[in-house]
Amino acid sequence: MKPLFYVLAVVATGASGYFGWEVNKKHEQKIVERDELVARNQNLSKDITDQEVKKAASEEALKTAQGERALAEQGLKAAEAKFGEFERTRDEVVGLLEEQVAEEEKVKAVVGEFQKLFPNTELDDVPGIYDGLVDKQKKLTAEVETQSDVKSRLESDVAKNESEIKRIGDKITESKERVARNTFQATVTAVDSDWDMVSIGAGESSGLSIESRLLVMRGGLLLGKLDVTKVEANSAIADIVPSSLRPGVVLQRGDQVILEKTSAN
Numbered sequence: 001m002k003p004l005f006y007v008l009a010v011v012a013t014g015a016s017g018y019f020g021w022e023v024n025k026k027h028e029q030k031i032v033e034r035d036e037l038v039a040r041n042q043n044l045s046k047d048i049t050d051q052e053v054k055k056a057a058s059e060e061a062l063k064t065a066q067g068e069r070a071l072a073e074q075g076l077k078a079a080e081a082k083f084g085e086f087e088r089t090r091d092e093v094v095g096l097l098e099e100q101v102a103e104e105e106k107v108k109a110v111v112g113e114f115q116k117l118f119p120n121t122e123l124d125d126v127p128g129i130y131d132g133l134v135d136k137q138k139k140l141t142a143e144v145e146t147q148s149d150v151k152s153r154l155e156s157d158v159a160k161n162e163s164e165i166k167r168i169g170d171k172i173t174e175s176k177e178r179v180a181r182n183t184f185q186a187t188v189t190a191v192d193s194d195w196d197m198v199s200i201g202a203g204e205s206s207g208l209s210i211e212s213r214l215l216v217m218r219g220g221l222l223l224g225k226l227d228v229t230k231v232e233a234n235s236a237i238a239d240i241v242p243s244s245l246r247p248g249v250v251l252q253r254g255d256q257v258i259l260e261k262t263s264a265n
Contacts, residue, residue, distance in 0.1 A: 184208075188216070188255040189235070196240040200257055203232045213260040214238060216251055223249045226257060 186202035198216075202208060214226040224245040226238035240251060 184259045186214075186257050188251060188253055188257060191251050191253060193250065196242060197229075198226060198238055198240060198251060200226075200228075200236045200238060201234070202257075203234045203236050205233050207259075208236050214257040215260050217256045217258060222246075223251065223255065225260065 184202075184207060186200050186206065188198050189201045190199040192198070200208075200214070208228055208231050210228055210231060212228040212231075214228065216223045216226060225241040227241060228236050228238045230237040238257075245251075
């Protein structure tokens with residue numbers, strides 16, 4: 001019985017030692033694992049810190065990059081505006097150059113025409129020739145204006161003369177018609193040039209009166225007018241109306257007289 005107990009005791013002791021050793025071994029393992037976990041935690045914390053630092057640096061770099069990008073975009077816009085302005089300026093310069101080339105071509109054409117007109121003339125002489133042509137043009141213009149004025153005056157005079165000719169023609173026609181209707185006719189029997197008086201071979205019996213005005217005719221041509229101042233039966237005295245006589249006309253015996261106004265008028 002005792003040996004069995006002893007064996008059991010030995011076994012229990014061995015088992016206790018074994019379990020103790022096993023527990024101790026596991027404890028040590030746990031300690032190693034804890035230390036490893038702590039180390040990993042420390043490394044992880046360090047990595048997290050480093051990442052946070054890197055993140056902050058990255059964010060700062062991002063802000064800086066964004067600021068630089070904004071500045072770059074502003075610079076790009078400014079450059080685009082400058083480029084657009086440059087293109088407009090270039091187009092303007094090209095336009096001006098084209099205009100200048102066109103003007104030069106016109107000048108060449110004018111010079112060519114000028115050299116055709118004046119083959120032996122130098123271009124340096126052009127200003128003087130031009131001034132001479134301008135003066136000549138001014139003179140010709142003045143002459144044309146003068147001739148135009150003269151033409152206008154002549155046309156006005158012609159119109160006036162035509163009007164006067166028509167008026168005189170109408171008067172002549174009227175006189176001829178009056179003469180044609182006039183049945184009274186007498187003869188100047190005497191002329192007193194000193195007193196501008198004439199004697200007429202007709203009187204009251206022919207229808208004359210103090211109010212009568214006579215026309216003096218010679219060869220169908222009107223010479224002047226007479227105002228009757230004295231009437232007798234078969235004779236009458238009349239004053240010559242001086243303003244009515246034609247220039248250079250002197251009344252004489254034998255001139256014919258008729259009434260200026262007849263009863264038909």
